[in-house]
Amino acid sequence: MSFEEITPSEFFYRNRDLAGFTNPTRSLYFTVRELVENSLDSCESKGIKPELFVSIAIDGSEQQEEPRFYDVMVQDNGGGIPRRHLADAFGRVFYGSKFKLKQSRGMFGLGVTMAVLYGQATTNRPAFVASSVSGQRYYGYQLKIDVEKNRPVILRKFEGRAVGWRGTLVAVTVLGDYQRAESKIISYLEQTAMAAPYVTMIFRGPRGEDLRFHRVTDFMPKPPHEILPHPLGVDIEMLKKMIRAWKDRGDLAHFLTRSFQRVGGKTVQKLLERIDIPGSMEPGKLSEDQLQGLMSAIKSYEYFLPPDPSGLSPLGADLLEAGVRRMLNPEFLTISVRKPSAYGGHPFTVEVAVAYGGPRLKPGITVFRLANRIPLLYDESSDVTWKVLNNMDLSGYRIRSEHPIGVIVHICSTRVPYKTVGKEYIADRPEIEREIRLALRDAFRRLRVYLSRKETMAYRKKRASTYSKYLPLIAKFAAGLVGAKKPPPYEDLIPTLEREVLLVEEAA
Amino acid sequence: MKRRRSLSDKEKALKLLEELGENVYQRMEEGEYPSLRIPDRNVRNIVYDETLRQYVLGPRTSLRTARNIKHLRPLTQLLWLAYFSKLLVGSKKTSTLRDVFYSAQAYRVDFEDQDESDERITELEALLRVAREELNIFPEERSSIFGQLTIRYNVPGYEGRRLDLTSHPDGVMIGPALTGADFVDTDAEMVIAIEKGGLFTRFIEERVHERFKAILINTAGQAPRATRYLIRRLRYELGLPVYILTDGDPWGMHIAMVMISGSANAAHIAQLTTPDAKWIGVWATDIMKYKLPYDRLTDVDVKRLKELREDPRYRGEPWSTQIGAFLKHRRKSEQEAFAKYGLTYIVDKYLPEKLREVRSI
Structure with a gap:
C-alpha cells in the first residue's frame, strides 16, 4: 500500500458527489446553481444590482435521448475579474489562509470550479470564461483543468471590444438530464428571484423556455462586514491552521486578541490562567497537550459575549x-x-x-x-x-x-x-x-387575525345568500298553499348587515 | 264498523295544507319570521299506548323557525312538500317517494338524496297528523292480493270500474288505486297475510282461497304501509279475521307484529294497525312439534330476540312463550321447511291445524 499526496482539485474531482454532482439530473441543476450563485455573489460584493442571463442549450442535435450534453452559460454584470486572475479563478482550486467570516452564498468558493471539473470529466470539453473589468475590452479563455497539477491549461485566448459590457461570463458543457432537472431548475430560479427581489434574471431553456424576472426594488440589503471568528466557532484543526498562518507576528496573547472577536486582554488573562500558559509564549511553540488545554478552556469559558x-x-x-x-x-x-x-x-x-x-x-x-x-x-x-x-x-x-x-x-x-x-x-x-x-x-x-376576519365575512355572505335563496321560495309556496296571487313580503327578513356585505361583494 | 272511502278525507288533507300555508303567510305578512311546531319523532318521544296497542308520539315538539339559518332549508323543503301535495291531491295525481325527490328540482328546492326527502315527508305527516297516502304520495314497494273480493276503483279514469281479485293468477298489485278502492262484494271469511311470494303462489295453486274462503296477501317481507292500511280496512270494513304466516325466526315474528301493532317509525300515524290480527306461525314450538329442518340461531338473532323480549308489544301471548322457546331451542325454520313432507303438506295439514289452534285460544 502506498500513499500519495493529491492536489485539492484532484480531491474535489474524486469526491464530486459530495458537492452534489451525483447524477446527470442533479449535476445539471447544481451546475446552473453554482454558476448563478457565483455571479450573484460577485455583483453583490461590489454593490451592483445583478442582471443575469442564464441559458441551457442542447449541445449538438445528434443526441436524442437523456442524459445528453448541455451547454450551460451564465453571464452577469458584476465587477469582472482582472485578466491576470481570470484563468486561475476558474481553473484552479484554492486553499488559502483566509479566516475572516461573512455571510455568502458559496461556502468555499469552489462551486464553479466543481462545475468545470464535472463538465470536463463527463464531456471532455473545455470551459469558456470571459470577463471585462473596464467595459472597454473583454478577454476570454478556453481552458481545462490539469487535475494532477491543480492548474488551468489554456487552449485558446480571445480578446475584443466589450461595447459597454462589464462582468463575467462562464460557459461549460456537461452531461445532464434536463427533462428530469427542469422543474428543480425552474423552481430554483423562481425562488432565487424571490430571495433577491433586486435581481433581474433572464432564462432561456433548451425547449425555447423564456423566463424573465425583473427587479421589483432598487434596494439591496446592507452588505455584510468581514468579521473575525468567534472563539466558540472554531475547532482544534482550525486553531492550528490559524496559528500556522499567524507565523511569528507576536506572542500568544496577541494572537488571541487579534485573531478572534470578543477576545480582549482581560479575557486572555483569565483564559490562560486557567491552563497555566504564559501569554508571552510563541503560539507556534505550543505543544499538542497545551493546544488541547487551550481548546477546552475556550469551550468551557462562560463569559464570552455572543458573536458579532x-x-x-x-x-x-x-x-x-x-x-x-x-x-x-x-x-x-x-x-x-x-x-x-x-x-x-x-x-x-x-x-x-x-x-x-x-x-x-x-x-x-x-x-x-x-x-x-x-x-x-x-x-x-x-x-x-x-x-x-x-x-x-x-x-x-x-x-x-x-x-x-x-x-x-x-x-x-x-x-x-x-x-x-x-x-x-x-x-x-x-x-x-x-x-x-x-x-x-x-x-x-397575524394570519389568524386575517383568517378569522375572512371567515366572518364569508359567514355573513353565506348567511345573506342563504336567506336570499330560501325566503322567496318559502313565500312562494305559502302563497301557493293559501291560493294567494302575491307572495307575502320577505325582503325585510333578509338580515340587513349581511345584505350590505352582499351588495359590496357584488359591486366589487 | 263500515268506513267508506270518500273525497272527504282528501278535503280534510287539503284543509290542513291550507291552514299550514295560512300560518306561514300571515307571519310573513306581519313582518315576522315564519315558524312551525313539529312533533318530535325522537325515541324519547315515542311511547306505547296500551289502549291503542301501538306506539304513538308523546307531547314533545320542536320549533322550526326561519330565524335560525340552519332551519331555512328544511323549512323550505317542508313547505314545498306541502305545496306539492296540494297540487297532487287537487289534480288527483299520485307520486312515488322517488318522484317527489326528483320533482323538487323543478322548483329549485334541493334535497341531498331521497333519504332526506323521505325524512321531510315523514315530518309533514307528523305535523299534519295525516298519512302520506292521504297526500297521494306512495312508496315504490308493492305487495299483492288474491281472493274472492270485488272492488270498485275511485281513481280518475277508472271511477266505478270493478275488478274481481281472482282475475289474475299472480295476484293483483297493492297500489294507491287499490288501497283507495271501495269493497263491493266478497265471499271470503278470512284474510291470510304471507311473508313470502313463493308460499303465496303455492296457496293460490292449492286453491286456499276456495278451500278456506281466504283473501291472500303477499306482504313481500315487511308489509308496506299501503298494505297494512288495506289489511286494516279488510278487518274493520268487512269484519274478516286476519291471520299472519311468516318465517319462524325473530325477523318473521316482527313482520307479523308490525302489521298488528305498528312500528316505531310510523308512531305518528294512526290507522295502520290491526290489533286483533293473529300470528299463526311458524312458531318456535312448531319447529319442534313438526320436526322441521332448521338452522341454528345466530348471535344477531339472539340479540334481536332479547331486544324484543323487552318491548311492551311482546308482553302477551303467543309472543312471550315463543320468544322463550326460540331462546331455549336456538332453532329457526323458514316457511318452506314444510316441503320436507311434500309440497301440499303445509296446506293440507299445517294450516288447518294452526287455524284450529289459534281460534281455540
Missing part, C-alpha cells in the same frame, strides 16, 4: 415582502424578522414570511426554504422548518388543511448548519429551531 452579527446580511422585512409578492402574489402576506442570535459561536438570524392565497399556492402548506439567499430544494421533509411546523398546533391559528399557505423561512449565518455537504437541508439545532418557532408564531398570529 455584523457578518450577517439579512434581507429585512421590506425586501422579503417584495420578493414573496413577486413570486406568489398572495392575498395576504406577513413578515416576521428575528433579531440576530447565535449557535456554537456562529451568528445567525431568521426571517419568516407567511403567505395566504393567490394564484400560485395550492391547498396545504408549502414550505420555501432559503439559506443565505439560496433556495433549498431537496430533502424538504428532513428540514428543521418541518420539524418545527409538525410540533405546532396549527388549528390554534385557524389554519385548516384546505388553506393555501406558503411558509418562507430564510436563515442567514456565517455558517449555515447544513446536515450534508450537498447543502440541501438544515440541521435541527435547538437555537435555530427556537428562532424559527418564535418567528412562525408571530407571523401565524
Whole structure:
C-alpha cells in the first residue's frame, strides 16, 4: 500500500458527489446553481444590482435521448475579474489562509470550479470564461483543468471590444438530464428571484423556455462586514491552521486578541490562567497537550459575549415582502424578522414570511426554504422548518388543511448548519429551531387575525345568500298553499348587515 | 264498523295544507319570521299506548323557525312538500317517494338524496297528523292480493270500474288505486297475510282461497304501509279475521307484529294497525312439534330476540312463550321447511291445524 499526496482539485474531482454532482439530473441543476450563485455573489460584493442571463442549450442535435450534453452559460454584470486572475479563478482550486467570516452564498468558493471539473470529466470539453473589468475590452479563455497539477491549461485566448459590457461570463458543457432537472431548475430560479427581489434574471431553456424576472426594488440589503471568528466557532484543526498562518507576528496573547472577536486582554488573562500558559509564549511553540488545554478552556469559558452579527446580511422585512409578492402574489402576506442570535459561536438570524392565497399556492402548506439567499430544494421533509411546523398546533391559528399557505423561512449565518455537504437541508439545532418557532408564531398570529376576519365575512355572505335563496321560495309556496296571487313580503327578513356585505361583494 | 272511502278525507288533507300555508303567510305578512311546531319523532318521544296497542308520539315538539339559518332549508323543503301535495291531491295525481325527490328540482328546492326527502315527508305527516297516502304520495314497494273480493276503483279514469281479485293468477298489485278502492262484494271469511311470494303462489295453486274462503296477501317481507292500511280496512270494513304466516325466526315474528301493532317509525300515524290480527306461525314450538329442518340461531338473532323480549308489544301471548322457546331451542325454520313432507303438506295439514289452534285460544 502506498500513499500519495493529491492536489485539492484532484480531491474535489474524486469526491464530486459530495458537492452534489451525483447524477446527470442533479449535476445539471447544481451546475446552473453554482454558476448563478457565483455571479450573484460577485455583483453583490461590489454593490451592483445583478442582471443575469442564464441559458441551457442542447449541445449538438445528434443526441436524442437523456442524459445528453448541455451547454450551460451564465453571464452577469458584476465587477469582472482582472485578466491576470481570470484563468486561475476558474481553473484552479484554492486553499488559502483566509479566516475572516461573512455571510455568502458559496461556502468555499469552489462551486464553479466543481462545475468545470464535472463538465470536463463527463464531456471532455473545455470551459469558456470571459470577463471585462473596464467595459472597454473583454478577454476570454478556453481552458481545462490539469487535475494532477491543480492548474488551468489554456487552449485558446480571445480578446475584443466589450461595447459597454462589464462582468463575467462562464460557459461549460456537461452531461445532464434536463427533462428530469427542469422543474428543480425552474423552481430554483423562481425562488432565487424571490430571495433577491433586486435581481433581474433572464432564462432561456433548451425547449425555447423564456423566463424573465425583473427587479421589483432598487434596494439591496446592507452588505455584510468581514468579521473575525468567534472563539466558540472554531475547532482544534482550525486553531492550528490559524496559528500556522499567524507565523511569528507576536506572542500568544496577541494572537488571541487579534485573531478572534470578543477576545480582549482581560479575557486572555483569565483564559490562560486557567491552563497555566504564559501569554508571552510563541503560539507556534505550543505543544499538542497545551493546544488541547487551550481548546477546552475556550469551550468551557462562560463569559464570552455572543458573536458579532455584523457578518450577517439579512434581507429585512421590506425586501422579503417584495420578493414573496413577486413570486406568489398572495392575498395576504406577513413578515416576521428575528433579531440576530447565535449557535456554537456562529451568528445567525431568521426571517419568516407567511403567505395566504393567490394564484400560485395550492391547498396545504408549502414550505420555501432559503439559506443565505439560496433556495433549498431537496430533502424538504428532513428540514428543521418541518420539524418545527409538525410540533405546532396549527388549528390554534385557524389554519385548516384546505388553506393555501406558503411558509418562507430564510436563515442567514456565517455558517449555515447544513446536515450534508450537498447543502440541501438544515440541521435541527435547538437555537435555530427556537428562532424559527418564535418567528412562525408571530407571523401565524397575524394570519389568524386575517383568517378569522375572512371567515366572518364569508359567514355573513353565506348567511345573506342563504336567506336570499330560501325566503322567496318559502313565500312562494305559502302563497301557493293559501291560493294567494302575491307572495307575502320577505325582503325585510333578509338580515340587513349581511345584505350590505352582499351588495359590496357584488359591486366589487 | 263500515268506513267508506270518500273525497272527504282528501278535503280534510287539503284543509290542513291550507291552514299550514295560512300560518306561514300571515307571519310573513306581519313582518315576522315564519315558524312551525313539529312533533318530535325522537325515541324519547315515542311511547306505547296500551289502549291503542301501538306506539304513538308523546307531547314533545320542536320549533322550526326561519330565524335560525340552519332551519331555512328544511323549512323550505317542508313547505314545498306541502305545496306539492296540494297540487297532487287537487289534480288527483299520485307520486312515488322517488318522484317527489326528483320533482323538487323543478322548483329549485334541493334535497341531498331521497333519504332526506323521505325524512321531510315523514315530518309533514307528523305535523299534519295525516298519512302520506292521504297526500297521494306512495312508496315504490308493492305487495299483492288474491281472493274472492270485488272492488270498485275511485281513481280518475277508472271511477266505478270493478275488478274481481281472482282475475289474475299472480295476484293483483297493492297500489294507491287499490288501497283507495271501495269493497263491493266478497265471499271470503278470512284474510291470510304471507311473508313470502313463493308460499303465496303455492296457496293460490292449492286453491286456499276456495278451500278456506281466504283473501291472500303477499306482504313481500315487511308489509308496506299501503298494505297494512288495506289489511286494516279488510278487518274493520268487512269484519274478516286476519291471520299472519311468516318465517319462524325473530325477523318473521316482527313482520307479523308490525302489521298488528305498528312500528316505531310510523308512531305518528294512526290507522295502520290491526290489533286483533293473529300470528299463526311458524312458531318456535312448531319447529319442534313438526320436526322441521332448521338452522341454528345466530348471535344477531339472539340479540334481536332479547331486544324484543323487552318491548311492551311482546308482553302477551303467543309472543312471550315463543320468544322463550326460540331462546331455549336456538332453532329457526323458514316457511318452506314444510316441503320436507311434500309440497301440499303445509296446506293440507299445517294450516288447518294452526287455524284450529289459534281460534281455540
